[in-house]
Amino acid sequence: xxxxxxxxxxxxxxxxxxxxxxxxxxxxxxxxxxxxxxxxxxxxxxxxxxxxxxxxxxxxxxxxxxxxxxxxxxxxxxxxxxxxxxxxxxxxxxxxxxxxxxxxxxxxxxxxxxxxxxxxxxxxxxxxxxxxxxxxxxxxxxxxxxxxxxxxxxxxxxxxxxxxxxxxxxxxxxxxxxxxxxxxxxxxxxxxxxxxxxxxxxxxxxxxxxxxxxxxxxxxxxxxxxxxxxxxxxxxxxxxxxxxxxxxxxxxxxxxxxxxxxxxxxxxxxxxxxxxxxxxxxxxxxxxxxxxxxxxxxxxxxxxxxxxxxxxxxxxxxxxxxxxxxxxxxxxxxxxxxxxxxxxxxxxxxxxxxxxxxxxxxxxxxxxxxxxxxxxxxxxxxxxxxxxxxxxxx
Amino acid sequence: xxxxxxxxxxxxxxxxxxxxxxxxxxxxxxxxxxxxxxxxxxxxxxxxxxxxxxxxxxxxxxxxxxxxxxxxxxxxxxxxxxxxxxxxxxxxxxxxxxxxxxxxxxxxxxxxxxxxxxxxxxxxxxxxxxxxxxxxxxxxxxxxxxxxxxxxxxxxxxxxxxxxxxxxxxxxxxxxxxxxxxxxxxxxxxxxxxxxxxxxxxxxxxxxxxxxxxxxxxxxxxxxxxxxxxxxxxxxxxxxxxxxxxxxxxxxxxxxxxxxxxxxxxxxxxxxxxxxxxxxxxxxxxxxxxxxxxxxxxxxxxxxxxxxxxxxxxxxxxxxxxxxxxxxxxxxxxxxxxxxxxxxxxxxxxxxxxxxxxxxxxxxxxxxxxxxxxxxxxxxxxxxxxxxxxxxxxxxxxxxxxxxxxxxxxxxxxxxxxxxxxxxxxxxxxxxxxxxxxxxxxxxxxxxxxxxxxxxxxxxxxxxxxxxxxxxxxxxxxxxxxxxxxxxxxxxxxxxxxxxxxxxxxxxxxxxxxxxxxxxxxxxx
Numbered sequence: 001x002x003x004x005x006x007x008x009x010x011x012x013x014x015x016x017x018x019x020x021x022x023x024x025x026x027x028x029x030x031x032x033x034x035x036x037x038x039x040x041x042x043x044x045x046x047x048x049x050x051x052x053x054x055x056x057x058x059x060x061x062x063x064x065x066x067x068x069x070x071x072x073x074x075x076x077x078x079x080x081x082x083x084x085x086x087x088x089x090x091x092x093x094x095x096x097x098x099x100x101x102x103x104x105x106x107x108x109x110x111x112x113x114x115x116x117x118x119x120x121x122x123x124x125x126x127x128x129x130x131x132x133x134x135x136x137x138x139x140x141x142x143x144x145x146x147x148x149x150x151x152x153x154x155x156x157x158x159x160x161x162x163x164x165x166x167x168x169x170x171x172x173x174x175x176x177x178x179x180x181x182x183x184x185x186x187x188x189x190x191x192x193x194x195x196x197x198x199x200x201x202x203x204x205x206x207x208x209x210x211x212x213x214x215x216x217x218x219x220x221x222x223x224x225x226x227x228x229x230x231x232x233x234x235x236x237x238x239x240x241x242x243x244x245x246x247x248x249x250x251x252x253x254x255x256x257x258x259x260x261x262x263x264x265x266x267x268x269x270x271x272x273x274x275x276x277x278x279x280x281x282x283x284x285x286x287x288x289x290x291x292x293x294x295x296x297x298x299x300x301x302x303x304x305x306x307x308x309x310x311x312x313x314x315x316x317x318x319x320x321x322x323x324x325x326x327x328x329x330x331x332x333x334x335x336x337x338x339x340x341x342x343x344x345x346x347x348x349x350x351x352x353x354x355x356x357x358x359x360x361x362x363x364x365x366x367x368x369x370x371x372x373x374x375x376x377x378x379x380x381x382x383x384x385x386x387x388x389x390x391x392x393x394x
Numbered sequence: 395x396x397x398x399x400x401x402x403x404x405x406x407x408x409x410x411x412x413x414x415x416x417x418x419x420x421x422x423x424x425x426x427x428x429x430x431x432x433x434x435x436x437x438x439x440x441x442x443x444x445x446x447x448x449x450x451x452x453x454x455x456x457x458x459x460x461x462x463x464x465x466x467x468x469x470x471x472x473x474x475x476x477x478x479x480x481x482x483x484x485x486x487x488x489x490x491x492x493x494x495x496x497x498x499x500x501x502x503x504x505x506x507x508x509x510x511x512x513x514x515x516x517x518x519x520x521x522x523x524x525x526x527x528x529x530x531x532x533x534x535x536x537x538x539x540x541x542x543x544x545x546x547x548x549x550x551x552x553x554x555x556x557x558x559x560x561x562x563x564x565x566x567x568x569x570x571x572x573x574x575x576x577x578x579x580x581x582x583x584x585x586x587x588x589x590x591x592x593x594x595x596x597x598x599x600x601x602x603x604x605x606x607x608x609x610x611x612x613x614x615x616x617x618x619x620x621x622x623x624x625x626x627x628x629x630x631x632x633x634x635x636x637x638x639x640x641x642x643x644x645x646x647x648x649x650x651x652x653x654x655x656x657x658x659x660x661x662x663x664x665x666x667x668x669x670x671x672x673x674x675x676x677x678x679x680x681x682x683x684x685x686x687x688x689x690x691x692x693x694x695x696x697x698x699x700x701x702x703x704x705x706x707x708x709x710x711x712x713x714x715x716x717x718x719x720x721x722x723x724x725x726x727x728x729x730x731x732x733x734x735x736x737x738x739x740x741x742x743x744x745x746x747x748x749x750x751x752x753x754x755x756x757x758x759x760x761x762x763x764x765x766x767x768x769x770x771x772x773x774x775x776x777x778x779x780x781x782x783x784x785x786x787x788x789x790x791x792x793x794x795x796x797x798x799x800x801x802x803x804x805x806x807x808x809x810x811x812x813x814x815x816x817x818x819x820x821x822x823x824x825x826x827x828x829x830x831x832x833x834x835x836x837x838x839x840x841x842x843x844x845x846x847x848x849x850x851x852x853x854x855x856x857x858x859x860x861x862x863x864x865x866x867x868x869x870x871x872x873x874x875x876x877x878x879x880x881x882x883x884x885x886x887x888x889x890x891x892x893x894x895x896x897x898x899x900x901x902x903x904x905x906x907x908x909x910x911x912x913x914x915x916x917x918x919x
Contacts, residue, residue, distance in 0.1 A: 031731050031840075033756065034734065034746050034749045035750055037746075062745075062747035065747065066748075111735040112742055
């Protein structure tokens with residue numbers, strides 16, 4: 001084993017070393033220390049009088065969060081604020097975000113945005129163009145919640161000092177998550193919004209947040225968009241009807257009355273679907289079909305709930321109630337907003353593509369004038385662990 | 395420079411005539427006259443105050459001269475006197491000698507009581523005998539000497555090994571005495587097929603080395619390879635098996651051990667029964683086993699004495715610990731320097747909070763803390779035992795509390811270093827390899843994030859898969875996949891289901907390079 005070409009080997013060694021050194025000399029692309037970024041928890045977008053964009057960010061102060069959550073206030077008297085809120089006006093979103101850097105000390109980190117709050121004014125003017133930045137930027141988390149502020153500016157909500165959670169943005173997000181289990185607000189992730197905006201057969205809707213006190217918000221209802229512009233609202237019952245039809249209800253409490261007895265039923269599972277009936281190549285009927293399973297949660301009436309007939313009547317009442325809620329939501333969408341938020345258009349595009357090609361542009365108008373057929377099939381699964389209420393009566 | 399290291403790092407044989415030369419030159423007949431012998435020995439051992447040369451004259455008219463030569467303290471004088479000198483004196487004073495020529499045979503066959511006797515035919519053998527603690531009898535008129543083994547037992551008690559402990563199983567560990575060690579093995583395998591081949595290594599130390607294997611179970615090719623590699627060792631001193639280990643490793647530069655080392659008796663016996671070859675060395679309790687595969691790092695003797703489920707769980711745990719120990723600091727640095735987007739939001743806040751106010755970059759911070767820990771560990775090994783407590787207090791306070799309070803390190807970093815340290819002790823054979831890899835992963839993570847970590851991991855895997863231990867692929871049974879051997883790898887099947895010996899050790903011709911190639915060459919004659 002004699003290496004005759006020792007020189008060659010030396011050259012190889014030098015080359016290898018030279019290849020290793022640049023590795024050490026790199027600027028470490030995208031290398032950023034965790035202590036050198038501002039963690040953005042919430043972002044608000046609103047329009048201004050002169051057509052600019054008012055961008056508000058809520059930045060988390062990690063050390064303050066740590067001390068408040070651990071309970072041992074190291075600072076003693078001077079309680080450090082857990083978030084700070086900064087706003088900047090700019091022509092574009094990107095400009096505003098960069099502009100904020102002139103106010104804050106560290107670079108903004110956008111992946112942690114929990115909730116993006118859109119202002120009412122901005123929403124009415126149209127959101128499609130504004131959202132371009134959020135799709136283009138690599139840092140944005142597509143699973144952040146998007147929500148519309150009703151009757152209040154996003155800045156106000158982000159600046160709110162809430163007692164329940166040190167970070168208002170997280171507070172809003174958790175509230176939305178809670179309300180979803182009541183079926184009265186629609187939770188929309190950014191990616192869903194983008195999908196809906198790109199889908200001509202279904203108009204986007206967003207959840208809404210409103211302020212009800214100094215330190216509290218309420219998330220109930222739905223913001224209805226048409227062609228990327230906010231056109232109106234659905235209240236909580238309409239929202240539930242709408243969500244039942246589009247199969248987005250996790251659970252909901254439905255109150256009904258029967259023979260002066262108040263009954264609260266919890267929908268535990270529901271599946272909804274929309275269809276459009278066609279005759280001779282023309283749409284003739286919008287059909288909504290909902291299957292629901294419910295439990296009796298509360299029965300403030302007399303008598304036992306032990307026979308099949310009694311349960312069957314309850315089921316019928318529940319079906320009526322669900323049908324009513326869907327009806328008012330659908331009517332509002334048709335008559336008032338003329339916006340196909342239910343996604344009938346998607347069905348048409350899928351099953352009648354030829355017709356859709358011609359009708360795509362006028363679909364919202366066609367949708368508004370079509371008759372509606374709603375079928376609800378409700379089942380009551382359980383009536384709770386007692387058989388008879390305390391005041392049994394006769 | 396690289397070339398030279400590389401050349402030396404290969405277990406290639408370039409010269410092996412040295413030993414032979416020594417043998418040829420030193421054939422020296424033993425002088426017939428006792429006086430000449432004494433003179434010659436006096437020359438050889440000049441300056442050795444511990445040599446004892448005693449002349450005995452016995453028989454009628456004191457015609458028979460006998461020279462007893464030994465090293466003071468090395469032989470058991472009591473036994474020497476009782477079993478050798480006294481019988482000789484008694485015999486010759488009572489017996490009429492007919493033919494003088496037979497004295498040597500008489501002594502050997504019916505006078506000296508001791509069982510362990512050999513003949514030395516030349517001066518070199520005689521001197522060898524003396525320096526190894528045997529007593530030499532030179533008889534007037536004979537050109538050979540009688541070697542009587544009356545070595546005084548010089549060894550400590552068989553104790554529980556310090557470096558390897560186990561919850562279950564035997565507590566006997568090897569000691570510094572080679573013969574005690576072979577007995578410990580023999581005691582457990584009562585079978586003549588257990589072979590113990592003795593050789594001597596080290597130009598100066600002439601250390602006894604024993605190659606131990608079970609004939610019929612061990613692969614003959616591997617045994618031959620062991621003999622061959624041992625024969626090629628040219629070193630003045632063999633003080634420990636650690637020196638042998640470095641000479642006989644397949645890849646001498648690799649961080650990963652390709653020769654096993656241990657001082658636990660039952661472990662070694664288990665390995666012998668699997669078909670491995672053991673190398674014992676006089677003067678050290680550490681015994682080598684070859685071939686040594688990667689999987690052996692996560693095997694312990696307890697695994698076979700316990701329920702297979704728990705044993706398997708422990709194996710998985712050890713594997714996990716190994717990964718954590720080498721990767722965790724790197725992953726942390728990659729996370730907080732590059733990949734913020736994949737950190738969950740809540741973890742992000744606590745991470746950022748703990749990083750707040752730390753003046754160093756995560757890499758420097760991790761590096762400092764790990765180095766501090768390694769220093770502490772090294773100090774723990776080296777220092778006198780009495781200081782241990784002081785060190786542990788200082789270590790705990792400085793590394794744990796103070797560094798965080800002073801804002802030099804973040805809370806999380808302390809936890810990470812602690813977990814890393816704990817995990818590194820789970821697989822003792824790999825401590826050194828893992829320690830170095832940790833720094834490599836750390837650096838890679840700091841330059842390229844997860845990309846760096848995965849690149850390094852790939853490089854390490856490639857290296858591991860290319861390693862051979864005495865011709866056997868290091869990553870067996872995974873690469874090459876030997877399904878029959880998977881029974882005792884990441885999982886352990888119950889002992890009653892483990893009916894076959896490791897197949898990979900039995901293979902006749904391992905495919906591959908380095909060691910294997912030479913295995914094939916040596917088959918020819």
